[in-house]
Amino acid sequence: MNGRQAADGTGRRILARLAPGPANWRVVGVTILAVAAALGLSALLIAVTGGSPVASVQALFQGSMADPTAWSSTLLFTAPLLLVALGVCVSARSGFFNLGQEGQVLIGAMAATWVALRLAIPGPVLLVVTFLVAALAAGAWAGLSSLMYRFRGVNVVVSTMLMTFLAQQLVAYMVTTPWLLQESRIGTGTVSPQSNKVPANALLGSVGEYPNLQLNAGLLLALATAVAVAVVLTRTRWGFRLKMVGLNPVTAESAGVRVAALGGFALAVSGALAGLAGAVLLTSPVGTNRLQAGISNNIGWDGLLVALVARNRPLVAIPVAVLFGVLRSGGGFLAATGVPPFLVDVVKALLVLAFVAPPVVMNLISRRSTGRAGRIVSTPARVPEEAVA
Numbered sequence: 001m002n003g004r005q006a007a008d009g010t011g012r013r014i015l016a017r018l019a020p021g022p023a024n025w026r027v028v029g030v031t032i033l034a035v036a037a038a039l040g041l042s043a044l045l046i047a048v049t050g051g052s053p054v055a056s057v058q059a060l061f062q063g064s065m066a067d068p069t070a071w072s073s074t075l076l077f078t079a080p081l082l083l084v085a086l087g088v089c090v091s092a093r094s095g096f097f098n099l100g101q102e103g104q105v106l107i108g109a110m111a112a113t114w115v116a117l118r119l120a121i122p123g124p125v126l127l128v129v130t131f132l133v134a135a136l137a138a139g140a141w142a143g144l145s146s147l148m149y150r151f152r153g154v155n156v157v158v159s160t161m162l163m164t165f166l167a168q169q170l171v172a173y174m175v176t177t178p179w180l181l182q183e184s185r186i187g188t189g190t191v192s193p194q195s196n197k198v199p200a201n202a203l204l205g206s207v208g209e210y211p212n213l214q215l216n217a218g219l220l221l222a223l224a225t226a227v228a229v230a231v232v233l234t235r236t237r238w239g240f241r242l243k244m245v246g247l248n249p250v251t252a253e254s255a256g257v258r259v260a261a262l263g264g265f266a267l268a269v270s271g272a273l274a275g276l277a278g279a280v281l282l283t284s285p286v287g288t289n290r291l292q293a294g295i296s297n298n299i300g301w302d303g304l305l306v307a308l309v310a311r312n313r314p315l316v317a318i319p320v321a322v323l324f325g326v327l328r329s330g331g332g333f334l335a336a337t338g339v340p341p342f343l344v345d346v347v348k349a350l351l352v353l354a355f356v357a358p359p360v361v362m363n364l365i366s367r368r369s370t371g372r373a374g375r376i377v378s379t380p381a382r383v384p385e386e387a388v389a
Helices: 002-018 022-048 053-064 068-094 101-118 125-152 156-174 217-235 237-247 249-254 259-283 299-309 317-337 342-378
Strands: none
Touching (some): 022 053, 022 342, 068 217, 068 237, 068 299, 101 259, 217 237, 249 259
């Protein structure tokens, strides 16, 4: 009988931990209100700039979800956004915050272009080698920041962000230099600052045909990677050690974890996933299948926002990436309604604040109220002198 009671008590404790507490439900409620406020403010901004909120919503829907063709475009943007966000989830779990995804996407696309145009490999092997080299190049690029932190004490956040500008200049130089990656001149024609088109056996295939729904292989790769990252972070020893480093590196080091090596490797993995996103941009129908200076098109920054909204949870990043894909795919249709293109970025920023700010604010309020209650309890009660007498 005692054993059964103990088992029941253990079960109740487990259920109590799994069940969402009142604080969690308050965060959900505040988040819903914040999202509603963000959408209302977005509608107000559209109206102030001379547009129609109703027409803008209709245009956004028409360009992203109205038919299979629109959904195909949305899912094309979803794949690279999700890959970048997964990399952010890995680096954030270790406490090494990577802000250089935009540059790492460019480095991955540049390395993929070099391999696709320089190696004469037949069949789909070229595509596999292209993606591997893109991941390795971008991972090594991100790993430079961990080396700078290890040997010179350079802040990882600052170095990864500043290396983005270096990557932009490097790609611009590559596509404007004839003996590197600038497109070949045909006769006496002019050449553009871009590479030649990558060969057909280095392009990702798709399932389905226009005008029906088309699912590019890049999306399947991103979804499989999301599941793999979620399993690794939650079900493996490496993921547990990574969480230890992110929560308390001093305790992790005392437990025998090599903090610097593990954090540097997580940063490299984050860059490698961003490099895969660059390879997807190059080899999928989302672009022109040529390396250009603006091929990343802020995918790195938007992928970072996807991870922030998903709170660094790989599986939650999937629907969030679809949402940002909707904004990207339908954003081009907003110009027809008279809405300035920059308002799409404003809407993204408002949605990010609506999802990120409530948990932080509620946590601060909870800490302040807990500290105030602790001070009240610790203050001894004053006994009146009359009662003592």
